[in-house]
Amino acid sequence: MPPGRPTIRSRQVAGELRRLRKQAGLTTGEVGQRLGLSQAKVSRVETGTSGLRLGDVQAMLGLYRVPEPRQAEILDQVRRAAEPGWLQVHGRGLPEQWQTLIDWESKAVALRAYHGDLVPGLLQTADYARAAIRDTASEPPPEAELDVKVAARLARQGILSREHPPTLHALIGEAALRIPVGGPAIASAQLRHLAEAIRKPHVLVRVVPLAAGAHPGLEGPFVLMDFDTDRSLAYTDHRSRTLFLDDEAAVRTHRLAWDRITAVALPAEASAEVITSLAAVAAP
Template identity: 80%
Template sequence: MPPGRPTIRSRQVAGELRRLRKQAGFTTGEVGARLGLSQAKVSRVETGSSGLRLGDVQAMLGLYRVPEPRQAEILDLVRRAAEPGWLQVHGRGLPEQWQTLIDWESKAVALRVLHAHLVPDLLQTADYARAAIRGTAPEPPGDAELDVKVGARLARQGILSREHPPALHVLIGEQALRIPVGGPAIAAAQLRHLAEVIRRPHVEIRVVPDAVGAHPGLDGAFLLMDFEQGRALVHTEHRSRSLFLDDEESVLTHRRVWQRVDGIALSAAASAEMISALAEAPGVGVGSG
């Protein structure tokens, strides 16, 4: 791939090459000396600021003794680096897209999540996640599969406990707070968890009241990730596939949706009051209040 604006695939390869180099115990200077490249060239490849050349990547993977199956996966990404977006089909067990999503979330400086109907994954309790995964699946998953998916969902939440976590901005529909996912007890525990999380300095949760009527957020949940360097990235998930988008039009469209919904949401203080009130209300999660 020639130099230019890095795509999601080239950015993913760049990050993986950096991780593999460190895992193998090499410095960028040592890699350059062994492969006949300048240290600056190796650094540019690892930051995504230099175009990916198949031969260079292949040589690096060989030097790092990467297993052949993994080499094939990475080289396929290089060949397709110029393609826009990234579609991943969900399999059974641990979905591959979750690891990709964890990788990108860990690099972000700001995460913006919009969900009108459910509490977003990054804020779910284990019981709520289990009930949500089981309840929304077209076919009830087995216990082992369910355990893996719940574990993967909770693993994503680790970024919120880092020393320097990304700023998390959440727009959540009032309906999501009232649906008794898992029953009243689990729903109440989930609301109490939100009431605790909202106190963290890097977390903002704002509720979109049902009274506003139709709004763009009803058309689908999404996650918008901003980075210190490189283009923003949008992630959307559906029943059988997830999609990563980094083209300017898609990012701009989702940012506009966010801005419109942000403009009609309750303030952070009013949202915190609603969440706390619902958490303590008798029969929480039942009906529309």
């Protein structure tokens, strides 16, 4: 792929190359020396500011001793790097797209998440996350797989405890606050957790009341991610597919949807009152 504005595939490959280099215990200078590249070139590849060239990436993967099946997956992404969107189909164990989501969230400076029927993952308790993952699956996963997925979901929440966390603006459907996911005790603990979370200065939660009627959020949950220098991403997660979008038209469509949902959401103070009152009623 020639130099230019990076796509989501090229950005993901760049991050993976950086991770693999560190895993191999090499510096960018050492990689450049062994492959006949400048240190600056290696750094540009890893930050996505330089175009991905198949030969360079293949040489790096060989140097890092990446298994051939994984090499083939990464090289396929390089070949398709000019395509603006990225659709992934869920597999067993910890899905690759979950790690992708963690990577993007860790780089974001602002996150806007809408969910109508569940509390967003960044604001879930461990018990609620376990129940949500298990009970919404067509086929409940084995306990070992469930443990991995819950741990991954909780790991995502670490970004909210950083010294300089991203801002999180969540729009949550009223139904999500009333559905007893995991049973009354777990649902009650989740409401109390949410009531504590909204006290953080970088977390804003607004409730979309049932009385709001039809709005774009009824088409499904989504997340918008904004970055310091890279263009924004839109992320949607459905039963068998995860879609990362970075083309301007798709991101604009999700922004317009966000604006329309925001217009019918309760103000922040009224939302906080709804959450705290429901938490008090649900308390054992």
